[in-house]
Structures are given as structure tokens and as C-alpha cells.
Amino acid sequence: MNVINKPDVIGNKWIGARTIRPDGADKVTGRAAYAADNVMPGMIWGKVLRSPHAHARIRSIDTSKAEKLAGVKAVVTHKDIVDFPLDKSVMLGIQDMRWMCRNVMAREKALFHGHPIAAVAATSEEIAAEACKLIEVDYEVLPHVIDIADAIRPDAPILHDFVQFEGKPSNIAGTMVLKSGDIEAGFKDADIIVERTFDSRPVHQGYIEPQACTVSYAADGRVTIWSSSQGQFMVRAMTSLLTGIPQSDIRAIPAEIGGGFGAKTIIYLEPVAVMLSKKSGRPVKMVMTREEVMRATGPAPGSLSTVKIGAKKDGTLVAAQGTFYLQAGGLPGSPLRGPVGCSFAAYAIPNVLSVGYDVVSNRSKVAAYRAPGAPLGAFATECVLDEIAEKLGLDPLEMRLKNSAREGDKAIYGPVFGHVTFAETVDAIRRHPHYTAPLDRNPRPGVKRGRGVASGFWYNAGGESSVQVNITEDGNVVVTTGHPDVGGSRASIANVVAELFGIEHKRVSVLIGDTATIGFSNLTGGSRVTFASAMVATLSTEKVIGQLKERAAKIWNIDAEAIKWQDGMALPAGDNAGKFPPLSLKELAARANDMGGPIGTQVQLNTTGADPGFATHCVDVEVDVDLGIIRVLRYTAAQDVGRALHPSYVEGQIQGGVVQGIGWALSEEYLYDRNGKLDNAGFLDYRMPVCSDVPMIEPIMLEIPNPKHPQGVRGVGEAPIVPPLAAIANAVYDALGKRFTSLPMSPPKVLERLEQP
Amino acid sequence: MADIRYLAPRTLDEAVSAYAAAAGAGRILAGGTDLIVQMRAGMVRPGTIIDIKKIEEMTAIQETPDGGFVIGAAVPGAVLAEHPRFGKAWPGVLEAINLIGSTQVQGRASAGGNLCNASPAGDSVPAMVAAGAAVTIQGPDGRRSLPVEAVPAGPGRTNLAPGEIVVSFTLPPRPKGSGDAYLRMIPRTEMDIAVVGCGVNLTIENGVVKAARVGLGAVAPTVLLVEDAAKALVGSKLEDAALDAAAAACSAACRPINDKRGTIAYRTRVAGVLLKRTAAIAADRARGA
């Protein structure tokens, strides 16, 4: 472990401690209940009929034969899902319900191979699958288009008649533009300009648990949903919108989650299961197969980006232009703000033009994936910066330091930066023994090694959070939050609450409430949950400590102001307050009822003050030049983590982001056949790195407290996936003297490139 | 869903007659690491499954008096790895079989299943071909023997007649100065399917290659015995020229496809690269033997 700048941690007992994770024992013993583990009496099974075509108009759907099959209890189609007409946008967070209703059940058209067309609930999974085959769909098969470059050609098949770009029907469904200064003048001013085009394929988040849910629509019209997601309140709201059932009649209970990484910030099955349950009167369970997950849920987008950067001879950046096309899938909504807003954010560049295009094509609609879109922008930008540094004969880290954004600079995406901690991350790498160690470039014949660096930026986020803190009758603490725990939030909150109460960590139990038991809490995503929930847990705990002081004040018959709370006990604040033996949490809890009733409170808040995250990475790679295989030998990742409430989890976030970046850079890609069907819908041929593919990744946690947070917390989950694509591409260039602008850098591509001049 | 009959006969004769009786609807089950996966994916729907793991001859490892080995077709990789002498005589064949899948898969996966599944990328097959192994086959018309390379007919198809079961692999005795090796190219370090696989078996006397066999996988519809590569090596001292010629012969023998795992150009080129690397390991082993 590597912790630098830990000024105010001294004196903390639990904050910063590697406490045992509350979910650990259940997970390693197989006891943790994931979404697919729920079973109910009378439960039946739902299955989805999916489009066999990449692009087709749906002329008619005849479900009559399926309905007659013995064991079938209900069949639903788009007619059972609320229609959001195309002319009016209805937003839930960043999701447009016009697209969500069509993603959950195809309406006018099947837009990708695997698009849901209908669903059946039957007494067994087999019967439901059998019945799906009996549904007769009359398709008018249309020409399809998959890749971005093909989709934006003037003669491309058009997915949506209602989408217009520059006055013509188009597959460009949206744009985003950010600018500052005068881009033309900026480039005129430059001594050197480098412009390159980059492309990449869609990649999967790689969560192990497929989407699954059990839904019960009871006789009184009340709905209960058990499912795994990154937000039970999102499940409730989206299901409500798509089924027309009021939120007050829906209770969404979050299961333990087997990975999400952004993918589970939207839903696929829940509204369908609700309608199947409503029609059949039985609880309905739906579980996707891995193949369905890969064909029909959202990966991160593919990209086609051009980045042009101009600099002075001394390395001062004067102009930067980025054009980012992202592959949205069959319906609009790719994460443009990732590359458009993040690519240049860490740098003080006076003239910037950053433009994003949302391109629809016949593949599954994208979903969020850690720092949505930002790695794609950084891939292009950080490779171009590397090339400029090389051409100017500058150290790439020195050049980044020289151009770092500073406090008071206006960020291209709007706000004025407070303290900017980018330079600290660059400096940490610059002085790290990894960066300063000599590199043996030709260790064996046929093997070349190289070193690369790159940086990354992510906005981070605050938003709504609710935390209930209750004192049990025996004087312990139960904390309920409204956020599914995907990155260790329960462990971190337990550390914070134990610290504030001054009690043993074991006495604090942190649980995740459902939509009926805790106040509204926004999604777990955007690196927001530890920031937001630690802030709100602090407020709740402080209120409860206030209540405890009042109880002690009552017992001692003194002023609550004259009482302090320390080491789990109420004490007179000073000699003037009087002399009383301390009252412990346990004693106060035992006397709670005769002193005014139960002790506990809930705080609900829209949190603000989430400062952005910065990361700088250094990687050594080795290339087998005869086989084209690239292996990562050493990886060091520096990041401003604010305050590591639970360092193991922070390290895990950094290491996990890096591993996902390594896969994105070297081996992962969605491959489509001629018919627009995904050719590698499983983990055998969708190649995520396995353990033996990656070295131990060394995280450098820079603890620079966020001044706007009670513990100094800063989001840590997204920033680490931003730099790896470029860092690895830069290292490969260093090894081979050839720039790779297309991801993944798979062995056939590498050999082909090596054969070119 | 149609019902499936499961049989686990104790003798080969029972297995052969049950298999013949089931006609086209029967499937042999060894470790099941291909069959069960294919059934779950809906690719095959057998009416009768004949489990051969209870038949002694098919799960035994025997050493012949002349120093050869007879390996039951259903012997799992993990069991073969524990044999005290097999891996010393045939390190290449053993490493090829042990490359299949993971520890869990090794507890079940067999060389017989790997061969009869007839994937061009099966890892043990090029090593068995290089070893000069033959299979004993039993069917309704009795027993016969085939060289390993004659068993696959194309992806997922074999030259076995209806009702025939592969009983065992016979590996010949080892002359002094022999060594074999198997290498595969996979993009990851494990849990992957060979993009190219190469088995080389050499006998070296006084520094000169006396005998050579080369097997290549994943570069054609079936695993190939590359006789031209062997010819280039025999009589040589494995000088660069001989290795270049053998590598060129391997590339020339390739008839690959473009697919999600590799391109034609890539596979063709890598076949030659792997030949050199595999031959170097086999030669080291031969010189040490």
C-alpha cells in the first residue's frame, strides 16, 4: 500500500481502517442472496422472445398459439407497456422514456438482433421458451448497419424516420458542443499541431450476475419487485413510468448485486415481469442467460474520434479540438458528456472545441460503464499529447504538469475549479520508482518492451441520499442507506459511523433499505455514493448524538450544551457543567423509553460539493513481435482519492478500473457477423482478462481531502478506468515505434501493423 | 422437453450395442465438458446418453512391455498428470491434454472426448498426431485401429462409423533421444481456445534429427499432420535453414478461415512461428532424454 499526504487521519480509529467487510462472510460462503435466488410460492417463469433480425419492421405479432400452450399463464407485447410518443421527451434522470419503452419491448421496429418482441410466463422455463417459439411475428426485414463509419455515410440505412441531422434523415440522433476561446486563432498560434483519428469497439462491463428479477403483482394491485440493480428507486420509478402503476404501489427490494459497473442503472426485465404477473395473477421470475445479457443489454459504446491539439515549442498547449462519434445502439442516448467534457478538462487550454455525435446503429442500446464515455476521449487526447511531447522532446509528464488546470480556471464544462489536484497525481508518478526505474527494452530476441503514461479526469457527483441511524434497545447502532452497495459503501459507512460515535466498529450494522423503508436515494453511479452517503450518515449520526446528549442532560438535569460526546459516552463538557459519571450509549439506550422514547433519525439531502477526480497512470508492456501478443508487466496508478474511508476498497476500485481498461485496450470487443448478429455472446470469445493476464496493480492513493466533505471524501470509482487505454497505447508505441489508433490491440491487428512500414 | 435416457454400461460390448441400438439419437458421454455444454446451448439433443466412464478399459492407463502406453479414451487429464511415468515419456502430449480448460475441467476432460468432439482447435490432437498415436475403435463390426489424424473429418465430424466408440490411444515405444512438445497461441494466458496449436515430436541421435512428426491445429478444417515440415527437419541439426523450411511448410499447409478468433493471415504466419518455438522445446527435451 502506498498512502501519501495523510494529514488529518491521525487520531482516527475507524476511518481509514481495513475493517472486515459486512458482506464478506455471506459472499464467500455462498449465502448472499442475489437477484436470481428469490423464490415465491406459486411462482412462474418469464421468457423473452427476441428479434432474429438486426433491423426489421414489425408488421404484426400473433400470440394466440402461444397462449393456448398448456402451462402458459400470460403473454405480453409492447401493447402492455406504456407508450411514450416520439414527439415528446419524458426524462428520468438521463434516461428518455421514449427510448426506454422501446428498449424494453420493440414497438414499430426491431432495432437489433436480440431486441425483445414479446414475453411469456409459464409454469416452467422450458414451457415459456417453447411458447416463445409459437409466437408468430411478421417482419419486414430491412438493411442493417452496425459500425459508426457506415452509419454516418449518406447512403446508410436509416434507423429512425424521426431523426434528422442538418435537415436530413440521419443516424446522428444528437450532438453536444462545448467551446472556449477561438479555436482557429488558437491553432494559428501553435508551433506544432498533431491530429489523429482513433476508433474502438463496444465493450461489456463484465459483471458476473445476469439481470434477474422476481415480481409479485398482488390481488390488491400492489407490486413487489426483488431485483439486482444500482438503484432500487430507479427500478421503482422506471417500472412505474413503463407500466403506469403509481410509485406508491410499487416496492422495489434490492438484492445483493453481482456487479454492475454502470450497466445496472437501467432496467430490462422488471416492467415486463410486472405485466406478466398482473396478467397471470402469479409471481413471475425472469433470469437472463449470459447470451441474452451480451446480445440485448447495454455495453459501453464504440467510438470514432478525431483529436487535434496545437502547442508552442515549450509544450504550452494553445488549442484543442475533439470530434467524438459514439455508438448509441438501436436507440439514442450515448454518453457524449464523457468524451466531450472530460477529454481536455484537466488542462488549461485557452481555445477548445469539443463536439460529440450520438450515432444510432443496429446493435443493443448502450448503457453506462464506469466514467461513461470518458475513457474513449482520453484514449484519443492522451495519445495525441504523447505524440506532441515526443515531437517536442519533452517528458510527457512534465508537459502535463506544465499545462495542468489550476484553481480558479473555468472548466470547459462550466464550473470554476476549486483546488485542482491533477498536478499531484502527475507528480506522484513522476517521482515513483516505477517511472524512474530503467527499462530493459530488448530482454530477449523477439521481445520488445515499452513504457507509457496517461492521465484521466472524471466529474464525480453528489445528489440525493437518505440515511437512517437507529439506536437499538441494547445500545448498538443500525444504519440504513438507500444505495445498493457495489463498491464497499456499507463498510465505509460503518467506519464513519463507528468513528463518530466512538464505539467499536462491530457495534455498527449497515443495511440497504428498500423503497418502502428508506427515503429516496439516487443511483449508485458516477462515483457518488460514498461521497453522498458518508455526508448524510454524518449528519444523521450527529443528530442522534445530539439526541443522546439531550437524554443525558435530562438525566443529569443540566443543559445539553454542557455535555460532550466522546468514546461512546456522554460526559460533562467541563468542570462548570457539574460532576457526573459518564453515561454510555448502552446506558442511555436502556433508559430511552422513560427519557422520551426511541432514539434515531433519518436525514435526507441533495448533496453537493463533489470535487472532480484526477488520475495518472504508468504502465510497462512487453510485446511478442512474432505473435503480436501484448502483455502488461507493471502498472502503477496514482489518484487523488480525497479520503480513503476504507483503503482496501479504494485500492480495489483503482485496481478494478485498471483491469477493465487493460481488457478494453488489448482484447475486449463486440464482434458482429454479416447479418448483424453478435458473434461472441459469451465470456469464452468475449475476451476479458483473467487473473494470469494482469500483474499486481499498484495503487498510489493520494489523500488530499475534499474541503467540501466532512471526511474529505472524493469519488474514486470512475477515474481509474479513464487513463489505461491511452497509457497502454503509449507504452506500445514506446516499445515498437508504431502508434496504434484502433482498439483493441489484438494480436492479429498488432502483427498486421508490424508488417506495415 | 423430450426425455433423455441415461445409460452407464460396465462393458464395452454393452456400450456398443446400446449405442448402435440408439441409432442416430445416441451420444457417448466421457467427461461431458463438450457434450453437456452443447446440450445446454441447444446445439445437440440426444435421446440416449451412454456414459463410458464405468468401463474399465476406457479409464485405464497401461504400459506395454515394449515401453509404449495405452491410454483409455475416457481418462481425465488430471488422472493422466498423476501417472508416474507417462509425463516423462510424453511431456508434450501431457502438456497438451493439461492445457484443456481449467483445474475444474481437467477433472473430467478426456483425450477421447477432445478427439471425437472434432474441433480443429482441440489441444491434445496435434500433440497426439505428432506422437504418432493410434486409436483403437470398437463398433458393431468389431475392432479396428486408425492413426489419430484419420479420425477427424471436419469441424464437429469424425470418420467413425455409426455405433463406433474410441476405446484407447496407443502411443509407441520411445527410442532414446526422443522429446515432444506442444504450444498453442491464445490471446489470453489461459481459459481460451487455440488460435493455432502445434505439436512436435523429435528423435535426435548425435545431434542429428532421425525422426520427426509435426501436428498443427486450428489452421484447417481438421488437425493436420504436416509431413513436409517433418521432412525439412529430418537429417538436419535444427539449423536456422531447416527450421525456416519447416516453418514455411507449416504456413503452406494452412487452410484457415477468418473468424472471431483469428484471421487467415495471422494463423498462417503464426503456424510457422509456433513450429520453431515448439521444435526448440522438443529438441531440448530430446537432448536431455
Ligand SMILES: Cc1cc2nc3c(=O)[nH]c(=O)nc-3n(C[C@H](O)[C@H](O)[C@H](O)COP(=O)(O)OP(=O)(O)OC[C@H]3O[C@@H](n4cnc5c(N)ncnc54)[C@H](O)[C@@H]3O)c2cc1C
Ligand atoms: C471451460 C472449458 C474450457 C475448455 N478449454 C479447452 C481448451 O483449452 N482446449 C480444448 O481443446 N478444449 C477445451 N474445452 C473443450 C473440452 O473440455 C475438451 O474438448 C475435452 O477434451 C472434451 O472431453 P470430454 O471427455 O469432456 O468429452 P465429452 O464432452 O464427454 O465428449 C465430447 C464429444 O466426443 C464424443 N465422445 C467422447 N468420448 C468418445 C469416445 N470414446 N468415442 C466416441 N465418441 C466420444 C461425445 O459424444 C461428444 O460428442 C473446454 C471446455 C470447457 C467447458
